[in-house]
Amino acid sequence: NAGVTQTPKFRILKIGQSMTLQCAQDMNHNYMYWYRQDPGMGLKLIYYSVGAGITDKGEVPNGYNVSRSTTEDFPLRLELAAPSQTSVYFCASSTTGETQYFGPGTRLLVL
């Protein structure tokens, strides 16, 4: 199993540009999550999903959108990038909702 994979690993965006952060898992997990981590801080939940077709907002959803058309994929969309969205983004998944397994992260810089 590859576990949780994320692409790209690193991206520089200009203010106002859009992009999609990809996340995929091959463990057949129902629960998937998107977090952002700012320097020296903990993880903040952006969006989560409990299964295909079901998504909901977390603690910091503004400026982001998600979709969950399949069990495996959970992309995160930034429509109008802002400097405040400069962060490291982690995707995670879990089966029973106990242990969450994290992807390697995407480092995003908005200039």
Add this chain to the structure above:
Amino acid sequence: GQNIDQPTEMTATEGAIVQINCTYQTSGFNGLFWYQQHAGEAPTFLSYNVLDGLEEKGRFSSFLSRSKGYSYLLLKELQMKDSASYLCAVRDRSSGSARQLTFGSGTQLTVLP
């Protein structure tokens, strides 16, 4: 809402024992997790406590007191590779079936030779 506090930084010597504390306030506690995160890497799961007491896993142990809203992670026989950030995370019953976690800001542990 939830409030999770843990020290920002700690330093210890190789071979020693270190205890990282975490205090939390939540209306419906439903589990506490510890994760390890090396610089530039993803968090990895270390331990899970939902009942009071000590859970031991090799060199790492985690303790929980629900009445005090308190947990600690104990690392024994410290090795240089244990230098990392240690994240405390709490699950609340209000998260329902989503099993959402709220993370503390992390404790950066530096192990010195």
